Amino acid sequence: MSGRGAPGDPGMATIGEALRQAGVSLGGTEARALMRCALRRDAAYLIAHAGKALDSRQQQAYEALVRRRADGEPLAYLTGEREFYSLPFRVTPAVLIPRPETELLVELALQRIPAGRDCRVLELATGSGCVAVAIAMQRPRARVLATELAPEALALARENAARHRAGNIEFVASDWFEALGAARFEVIVANPPYVAEGDPHLAQGDLRHEPRAALVAGADGLECIRTIVAGAGAHLAPGGWLLFEHSHDQAPRCRALLVAAGFGQVLTERDLAGIERVSGGRRGG
Numbered sequence: 001m002s003g004r005g006a007p008g009d010p011g012m013a014t015i016g017e018a019l020r021q022a023g024v025s026l027g028g029t030e031a032r033a034l035m036r037c038a039l040r041r042d043a044a045y046l047i048a049h050a051g052k053a054l055d056s057r058q059q060q061a062y063e064a065l066v067r068r069r070a071d072g073e074p075l076a077y078l079t080g081e082r083e084f085y086s087l088p089f090r091v092t093p094a095v096l097i098p099r100p101e102t103e104l105l106v107e108l109a110l111q112r113i114p115a116g117r118d119c120r121v122l123e124l125a126t127g128s129g130c131v132a133v134a135i136a137m138q139r140p141r142a143r144v145l146a147t148e149l150a151p152e153a154l155a156l157a158r159e160n161a162a163r164h165r166a167g168n169i170e171f172v173a174s175d176w177f178e179a180l181g182a183a184r185f186e187v188i189v190a191n192p193p194y195v196a197e198g199d200p201h202l203a204q205g206d207l208r209h210e211p212r213a214a215l216v217a218g219a220d221g222l223e224c225i226r227t228i229v230a231g232a233g234a235h236l237a238p239g240g241w242l243l244f245e246h247s248h249d250q251a252p253r254c255r256a257l258l259v260a261a262g263f264g265q266v267l268t269e270r271d272l273a274g275i276e277r278v279s280g281g282r283r284g285g
């Protein structure tokens with residue numbers, strides 16, 4: 001993308017040329033996502049107008065995005081969007097970028113939330129709101145309460161719920177269970193911070209740009225999970241389920257915590273990559 005000048009100048013790159021050039025290092029999918037963002041147009045527009053020359057403002061905007069991506073900024077923070085459970089979510093650097101493996105948490109929750117009956121569901125630490133919104137959209141009769149400590153994240157979660165017209169979610173600022181009073185739920189889900197403080201992955205990839213408070217949970221990564229397992233019993237209805245995501249090597253310790261806290265039917269499920277990803281248990285009747 002070396003061309004400069006007025007639109008129509010033979011030196012200006014066309015959309016197709018700019019995509020091809022950026023695609024060499026970023027790959028076609030990312031190059032197109034950034035072009036959609038720079039032009040504020042959809043994918044069909046890029047195909048239909050591949051031969052159209054970018055004007056200098058568009059070219060500068062695109063080059064800036066390509067540079068930032070090449071420097072390692074997460075694609076989702078540059079485009080402001082990430083898909084989760086086939087729904088688009090707005091994301092900003094105030095929230096964790098929704099991960100495909102977290103869809104397992106949604107699946108396991110949905111298996112325990114009846115479609116045709118009322119059900120009270122709690123999501124702790126909602127971030128962008130992706131888990132709560134996905135559950136609420138799939139189970140319109142459920143009443144979902146989503147909590148979060150970070151005010152910017154809570155505001156974004158509310159915005160995402162409004163975007164999808166998920167009217168069966170309520171959002172509450174809370175440090176874990178603190179603001180919940182004596183409320184009880186049939187299902188509690190959480191994707192809490194679970195990375196250990198010294199984990200070298202924190203200095204790699206997207207994690208470098210994500211909020212530390214969304215990732216890190218003490219020396220062994222289990223600090224938040226311990227709080228959740230210890231507190232969940234007091235907020236579960238008899239027979240209710242607690243389900244939470246964790247790191248690839250934390251499942252045995254999570255199951256031990258659940259057993260020690262008196263949960264029954266303790267389980268761990270693997271994600272699509274075969275990694276132990278979600279553990280949980282049931283409160284006795």
Ligand SMILES: C[S@@+](CC[C@H](N)C(=O)[O-])C[C@H]1O[C@@H](n2cnc3c(N)ncnc32)[C@H](O)[C@@H]1O
Nearest residue numbers: 096098125126127149150175176191192193214
């Ligand atoms: C791993 S992110 C999960 C976000 C979202 N649920 C998802 O799956 O993409 C963890 C979230 O926990 C929130 N958090 C951290 N400490 C918390 C606390 N003490 N109480 C409530 N939420 C907390 C963070 O702000 C962050 O949004």
